[in-house]
Amino acid sequence: MKRSMKRSMAVTFTFLLLVTVVLAACSKKEETSNASQPPTQSATQTQSADPSQSASDDGTKDGKYDPIATITTVTDKKPTVKYKDGDSLENNPWTRAYEKEFGIKLKYLWEVDQAQYKQKMNLTIASGDLPDFFKVDQEQFKQLRDADLIEDLTEVYNKYATDRVKSVMDDAGDVVMKSATFDGKLMAVPYTFPTREAAEMIWIRSDWLKKLNLPAPKTMQDVLAIAEAFTTQDPDGNNKNDTFGLALDKDYAAINGFLNGFHAYKGIWLEDANGQLVYSSIQPQMKQALGVLQEMFKKGQIDPEFGSKAFDKVGEDIASGKIGMLYNPFWAPMYPLQTSADKDPKAEWQFYPIVSVDSEPAKFQAELGVNPSFGYWVVKKGAKHPEAMLKMLDYYLTLNESIDPKVISEMSVGEDGSEIWQMNAIIASKSFGNSDQWLRVSGALKSGDTSNISAGDKSIVEKVQSALNGDRTLWGWNKVYGVEGSLGQANEYRKNNLYQTNAFYGAAVSASVDKGPTLSKLEIETITKIIMGKTPIDGFETFVGNWNKFGGEEVTKQVNEWKANNN
Template sequence: MVQKGKYGLTIVLSFVLLLVTALAGCSTKEKEPAAAQSPSVSPSSTASTNNGGTDNGKGGLPAKYEPAIKLNTVMANYSYTKFGQGDTTDDNRWTRFIKDKYGIEVHSLWDVPFGQYEQKVNLMIASGEMPDFFGVTPLQFKQLSDAGKLEDLTDIYNKYASDSIKEVIAGAGAEVLDSAKVKGRLMAVPWTGVAKEGVPILWIRKDWYEKFDLQPPKSMGDVLKIAELFATKDPDGNNKNDTFGFALNKNLAENSLVGFLNGYHAYRDIWVKDASGNLVYSDIQPEMKTALTQLQALYKNGWIDKEFGVKDPQKVEENIGSGKIGMIFGDMGTAASPLQQLTPNNEWLPFPVPSVDTQEAKLQIPLNIFNYYWVVKKGTAHPEAIFPLMQTWLDLFYNNTSEELYKQYNYDSEADIASWMNAPIKIYKTKRATNHLAEMKVMNGESKDTSSLTPEQRDNYSSMQKYLAGDKKFWNVYMQDGPNGTGKIAVDYLEKDLYMPTQFTGTPTPAMVLKKANLDKLRDQMYLKIIQGASPDEFDQFVEQWKKLGGDEITKEVNEWLKNK
């Protein structure tokens, strides 16, 4: 969903931030960058572009090309206004900036909505005509690499990618860059994503939390006790037994379930390494049985809605909006959407997902790419020229502190023009933690004014000041960026590396293509049956079925991929 706002497009991920479906790799269906705030202006701890695009971490970026060089590409868009008056795909604010600064003329062969992009690229590949650089899905990447159509970027990346580019790609996770390698050679640059901002966060209604004089939950045992209180002690004071501990719906891929599972060291639909270093499927591990058995106890006790199995997310949101639910496993942007919309007069408090034991909970993430890899056609004269384009993106989109440049190159709210979509190359990065740290420096007096903040950070800071002055409609910003908001949790998650990324980053294996969809249905049926009262031993029966019906075959293929990648 795309919402218009003062500081750009607010890109909301209805996640499952699984930019991955079938192989816990990555989906080829486009989703927008995951951040509850606009991606058009994210923070940088090291750079400021008041002068129009400088960066402290230039590394080995090539100097300006003189005479100018030309690069062809293809583009995808969100069907949203992105051109100013007189601008075109080949002649706009971004292409002019790039030509003036780096001597690179970027020409786009075509520009289509994201929904049409994959098919258009397939047709282009089949025709044998490819541009100098473009974005491809994982499957297209494999096909082009196998066919010898791609430039080897290993040495070029090491020599010409700036420190700041490398920092963004490393920050996505070591497995992300590794996924772009073939036989140890870097054959693409990942279009990095923001999966680390889509991980679960536990949200608790503030008024109910205060009514029972609660403390921050330190374990999943504490979560269960709070669920019991909210379901049995009439938190809304209407003398009716009509409230529930936390939200759950029939969409079992959402954080409402995944957050609970992760608290028990159980993971949904990813591949993890066992003690011997082999890859195993997360859903058949014993921790899953433990977590489902505990959910069954909650169900039997009535601490979660016994009709959750037939309720879609929208129906559960109605329950939240009517004040019947006290906890929800959401993500870092849940305060803004949907909680602010559903309960504008009721604040919610964020907490990290606690663990069932002394080992901290790790939050699962898919392969952290935005569905695509940036590739360069073999034989392109200047393959290194993609890195000035990436640097321009980081400088103007993430690092800029100028309101004027923000309006010019990212989003003009008065004209309703999203110029950032004209950037020929994009890579995304996690920003919640950086926003929080930058804004807290100003709030705590470490920085004298807001001039060091990006426009988005300044807007957040202003909203938090309004909240502290009594305007409660800004509680969502305060609970996200404030002293104890999701930004602080993001810092903790990052510093402790509390992520469990999928370890399979290849394209679907033959058995996956043929059998995984049916195995997924079998798994989801097992989830529901056990939660709703079936013997937990049905989990063991499911494991045996899963193995016999193709799971063992898939596991063998996955581990063959691991050995040969």
């Protein structure tokens, strides 16, 4: 069980975060490069000098390892990466750039589908044959630390982390670095991520709203009325009963915003009235929300086959005009809604903030700045060059800041749509980088002045303008980055601090390592059975009892011990 078993089942959600956020986050800056001629370090270092330029005890000469250092790692496959011209996992723009800039030859011990990464990493940890650096979740981080298999990075970080790297870590908040520190020792570099920017909003077929003369949602009651109308009033006009009011997938990648409307939160820890931490998925608010979903399912407002459909299959239904409402973050227009716009020239989608079932404002559940599935970058104990990971991370961040059009065109997104930037070996992100970029882009769109923004920002401005001029293939860019784009709503969440953050941010407790898989399976199966009506809603109490019985009570005790020791 991860930091609260949060989204262990939501592989698809992770895919959205790691892949589609890029269509918004990387396009966000479109700022990276293909590396037949990668930018030189001196040309791209804009904040602080790389410490390796003056250091020699790490085996470098003029900033490069001499002789070349072979650094091993592992990775998960990126669906949007397309290798061309003989390129491969170990020979591509990024690996060539690492070798040219730092004398680092990157070697991958294995690559697996993202859904298999956790299992493969568990096997790797069990074998003891660890790569030099790699990404792990909370449970794996604890296992490695307890077994004394990873490096203390305290001195390495202090010496080799540039101001740029430290700025990104500081931006995520003190608790993020604290979560990687034990007994005063930094044992990992957090995989910082814009988790709060992933706050969901309600995406609705606005052309269907208009056709059925329905008002924009202000309450959860409005949402339920829209779902019913989209199911029963033939919004697509084909005289068939073949549309569904609400999108739902088997991994529940698109459910949190709906639950949050009932003040229910899936897979995080909350502080109760007594100051104790309680697991959100077993609270009464979850029962209420699941009861409503069960009624929606009975009425045909949810696809009866959702329990066997991954999010990409739901995306196909959206593209085919079968679904009218989706809870998803700001990047939804890039995927899956762009496919709807491509297939149907009349299809329009509009976002709305999540709404509440009562007078209390709805808050979106959020983590405190680390990637939900891959929380930490760690270095194998005894690795010859533990600082190499930080050099590559700084390089990634450096290119993200580049204003050089050549850099942007060569290592970001290829003409064939391949996301070249995902070929890099290590990532960390600012907490609100996308929202900050929207402020710049929307400002330029309003004023018409692009003289003070980067080449990456200008590129986005041009795409938005093309969309406004009728280029339907760029519809999603305007819906995200336009003056009225969804990042504006993400920024509103930010301004008003409309987040229910996970109160537990420590490494996984020992009970969650042992009991987590069982508890996660129990939770996902119960949610599915209740929604489908296979388990009556009163069976929720049975689930709560079993959750506690099968390890949840022990996990809760240890989480609260953690809280007591961290106040």
